[in-house]
Every structure is written in structure tokens, then in C-alpha cells.
Amino acid sequence: MGAGARPWEQRGAAGADRSGDESGGDEDGGEARTRRGSERQRSRDRLLAPRPAGRPRSFDDVVATVHRIVASPDTAVAFVFQDVDHHLPPGQPESHAGYLRLRAAMTDAVTPRSAAEGRSPHARNAVLCAVGDVGRLPGWFHLEDPRIAALHIGPPDPSERRLWLSWLRGDFNGAEDATRADVEALVGATDGMSGWDIDALARTSWLRQASLRKPDKLLELHRLNVSVDPWTQLDRDTVARAAEVLGARVVGQSTAVRAVASALQAAFVGVDFGNSGTARPRGAFFFVGPTGVGKTELAKAVAELMFGDQSAYARFDMSEYQQEHAAERLAGAPPGYVGYEQGGELTRRVQERPFSVLLFDEIEKAHPRVLDKFLQILEDGRLTDGRGQTAYFSQSLIIFTSNTGADALRDLLAQSGDEVPYGHLEAHFTSAVEEKFRTIGRPEIYGRLKPGVVVFDMLRREHIVKIADRLLGQLAESVRERHRIELVPDTATVHPWIIERMSDPEHQAYGGRQIRNELERLRAAVVGHLLAHRPVPGSRLRAGIGPGGTPWVTHDGAGPSTAEGNG
Numbered sequence: 001m002g003a004g005a006r007p008w009e010q011r012g013a014a015g016a017d018r019s020g021d022e023s024g025g026d027e028d029g030g031e032a033r034t035r036r037g038s039e040r041q042r043s044r045d046r047l048l049a050p051r052p053a054g055r056p057r058s059f060d061d062v063v064a065t066v067h068r069i070v071a072s073p074d075t076a077v078a079f080v081f082q083d084v085d086h087h088l089p090p091g092q093p094e095s096h097a098g099y100l101r102l103r104a105a106m107t108d109a110v111t112p113r114s115a116a117e118g119r120s121p122h123a124r125n126a127v128l129c130a131v132g133d134v135g136r137l138p139g140w141f142h143l144e145d146p147r148i149a150a151l152h153i154g155p156p157d158p159s160e161r162r163l164w165l166s167w168l169r170g171d172f173n174g175a176e177d178a179t180r181a182d183v184e185a186l187v188g189a190t191d192g193m194s195g196w197d198i199d200a201l202a203r204t205s206w207l208r209q210a211s212l213r214k215p216d217k218l219l220e221l222h223r224l225n226v227s228v229d230p231w232t233q234l235d236r237d238t239v240a241r242a243a244e245v246l247g248a249r250v251v252g253q254s255t256a257v258r259a260v261a262s263a264l265q266a267a268f269v270g271v272d273f274g275n276s277g278t279a280r281p282r283g284a285f286f287f288v289g290p291t292g293v294g295k296t297e298l299a300k301a302v303a304e305l306m307f308g309d310q311s312a313y314a315r316f317d318m319s320e321y322q323q324e325h326a327a328e329r330l331a332g333a334p335p336g337y338v339g340y341e342q343g344g345e346l347t348r349r350v351q352e353r354p355f356s357v358l359l360f361d362e363i364e365k366a367h368p369r370v371l372d373k374f375l376q377i378l379e380d381g382r383l384t385d386g387r388g389q390t391a392y393f394s395q396s397l398i399i400f401t402s403n404t405g406a407d408a409l410r411d412l413l414a415q416s417g418d419e420v421p422y423g424h425l426e427a428h429f430t431s432a433v434e435e436k437f438r439t440i441g442r443p444e445i446y447g448r449l450k451p452g453v454v455v456f457d458m459l460r461r462e463h464i465v466k467i468a469d470r471l472l473g474q475l476a477e478s479v480r481e482r483h484r485i486e487l488v489p490d491t492a493t494v495h496p497w498i499i500e501r502m503s504d505p506e507h508q509a510y511g512g513r514q515i516r517n518e519l520e521r522l523r524a525a526v527v528g529h530l531l532a533h534r535p536v537p538g539s540r541l542r543a544g545i546g547p548g549g550t551p552w553v554t555h556d557g558a559g560p561s562t563a564e565g566n567g
Contacts, residue, residue, distance in 0.1 A: 060098065067104060070109040075112060078126035081127070081128065084130075085136040090137075099137075103145065109124045161193070185216075186218075239264060242264050243257050246305065249298075253457060255457065260285065263285070279392070281377070284399075284449060288401070290459075292513035294512065299359040300357075315361055316330075323367060331346065331373060331386065346383065348385075356395075356396050359401065368440050371442050381393045402433060404432045413505040413508060459502070464515060467512050471519055475519075486539070489522075525543065541556060
């Protein structure tokens, strides 16, 4: 049996013999084996025992913890995930898995036992996701499961704003002197503002030294976020001489210049019928008349006069807004559409620079849906973009231009000759504009704009000469600056020629642009002379128009030559 014994049996037998020989060592070995066994058991117990919950280290850890708690009926709980769309950005691969885990936590929530003991129906444990824009969430996350509902939380209503202001009243500048009527006025004026906005309004009252007793002024400073109002920085004498300054820039439009200057002076003084117009633009004009008579130039001149530079002038070509969907370009695309993050072209401009002259050129070409946006601006003085951000137009000048009725100007000239009385022009264009708005079904817009309708005069004979002299002066300045050569226009030949050319009704209908086009041949002759003869710096050239309308250029003191004229 010994020979046939298994190896472990042989070792055991040998051990038994040794243990018999060394009985004292057997007790020590047994104690050691007992200690080692106890340690192994304790290690096993520690490994299998539940560990205390640690601080979640990631968004997935938080969702897993929430999932475990809401799925347990032991406690009634509610969890709120703030700005979950920023933790799980749209378009990221890992965001899809995160939304799946979050939806599982929401749908697996159970009704707690404490609620089950009361009256039914009972609410399940709640998992809420607060986002600023539900369009940033995947549609399947909140639309495809009846256990998940989307709740819209709007801005505070009047009662909530009144409560919020009662809490913050002591934080406002001038609160000790404010009356209940002042607070109620602020309750109405803060329509659309959130609680955080109202809290920031209290800080603005101290930063801008605006009292609670003047809620309109306080809100204006808060919305514009400027420390200096350009309107208050204007020189009084400059404003008083606005008609003279603008008239020197825009030739032959005394009626239009006086109307604009009067509106600028009223905006500077700030006198109006109560506070009804404080939110509206500082001025709204509708320039209509023949093409090329200075409508755009007057808008640029106003921007430079009021705000110091032409960068305060922004032009929007309404021929680019002929489609219905073009209205989204002004105020921005709605959530979920391409371009939503960029906002609107118009709202973004006014938010960045509220003190501006906004020119909407050829407004008759815009789609009626676009015109509806302008009605809101003219009435309320504000426009909200697709992101929910509001642009305020209370410090802007709005100018619309139109050539409506200009196509019939040739017929008027053919019937009346060169001189059509301004009264006839004014009646013609005013009637054409009113009929245009009635045809497109927007007479209310014309009703709002009617006080600001300004009819521009056609270019008269004396105006043609002034505009020609201005263009020739610009040409001479360009030659002097680039080549240090003096160019002297021969007005004795140029004036009669340009008057004759502009007497054609076909040319007269295009206004100042046609004058520039006619003088283009004289500019080409100057360029050809500079290339062919290379006059030295300090030279003096004379340019004019020869018989048959042929331009000529020669050194001053010499007569014109055919070769130089053709050059």
C-alpha cells in the first residue's frame, strides 16, 4: 500500500512520522495555519463587502448614481441636471451614449413607498433636465417616449416680477425715495426679463448712477450697456446748424435736408409726448424720389454728423430679401435650423452698436414678411432673434429708401419739359408709395412711416453744375495725391457740355450717377495723357471738352491738340 500510495498520501505519512517525533512543533504549526486562514477570510470579506459611495468623478458616474437612487422605492427624490446640453454637446459620439443612460434613469424611476401609502395618483421619482434650448437635445430623447414630457418655462409674469422686485428693492440706487408707482412702472418695463436680469438691473443702477425713480432711463442704460451716450456728447451748435452741414454735403435737396435736420434736433433735445416714444427709434424716415439724387449720401452724412464717423452707418440691400425665408436673415434662424448660432444680421449689428444709422435700401423689393419685422421695430423699438436675445433700436435712426414711382419720371419730363415743379414730384411719389403699400397688403406700415416720408427733388440745372464741379474736384485731388500734378478743369467747356448731356430725359432720370458716367470720358482722357506724356511732378494740366464732346488734356498754357484729345 505504501508503494502504491499517492504522492500527497506519502507526504502526509511522512509528515505524520515527523509530527510524531516532534510533537512540540505540531502545536506551533497549527497556530500559524489558523492565523493565515483567518487573514485570508478577512481579505475575502473585505473584497466582497459593499464599499462606501465615493464622490462621482464624471457625468456618467452621476447618471449611474441617480439611476440607482430613483429606481429604488425606499425614498422620494428628485434630481435636476442643469445645462445638460453643455455636458453632452450635440454632434459628439459620446453624447449619444450619455443621453441613452440619462433617458434610462428617467424612464426607470419608480413610485416611492411613502407616496404609495397615501392617496393616488402618485408621482414617480423625478429626473429633470433644465436646458436653455430644447432644440439642442436629440429629438428621440424627449419626443419618442410618453414617460418623458417637455415643459416650457417662460419668463416671469408680472406677479413674479413684482415679488422679485420686492426682494431686491433695497439693492437699487434711490430705493429709499422710490414710490410704489415707480416700482410698478419697473414691473411693467421689465417684461420679458428673467430673475437674473432683474438682479443685474439692480447693480446697473449703481454702476450707471441711475435711480429707481427713473425706470425708463435705468432700463435704457442697462440694455445698451454704455457709460457714455453719444447723443449727449453732441455739440449744440453743430446740431443747430445740422441743415447747413448736411446741405453742403447733399446738393439740391433742401426739403429733405430740412426734414432730417429737424428730426435730429428733436432727438437731441429729447422732447416728446410723454414717454410713449422712448422705446421707438430716434427717427424713422422714408426717402423716395428719382435714382441718383443723394438719398444714400444723406444717410452717410447723418451718421458722420451725429456719431463722428461713417462706420456708424450700416446699409442693408433689400434686393437680397425678396424671398419669404429672407426674414430669418434679419432676426436669425429659429432653433434647429442652419445659422441659428449666428443670430440675425440686423439684430447682431444693433446689439453690437446700438447708436447707428440703419439704411434699408430699395425697400420696395423686400418680401412682405420682411416688412412685418420693420413694423415691429417702428412700433416697439425692439426685435428678438432666434436665440431669444433682444436688440433695442431706441438709439438708432432708421432710414428706408425707395425708387417707387421713378419709372414714370421720364413721362413727367416729356410732358412738362426740363422743369417739373417740386409740388408735382411730391404728389406723384407720395401717391406711388401709398399705392405700393396698399398693393402688397401692408397699409399699416405706410401709416406708421407717413410722417417721415421725404420726397427728393430731381436734379435741376444749377445742381448739375455743382455736382459736376465736386466730381471734377475729386479727380483733381486724386491726380495731385498720386502724381503731384495739378489738374485744372476747363469749366468754360465742361459746364455747357454736361448741362446739354443731362437735359436728355433719358439721362436726367438717372440723376447724379449719370453725371459721373458722363464725366468718365474726361477721366479716361486724363489717364491716357499721364501714360503717354509722363508729365513731371509739379506740372500743370488743363482738361476740357472739345467740339462734338471730345475730351482733351494739355499742359496749361498750350492749346488742345487732336492727338492729345484722342489720347
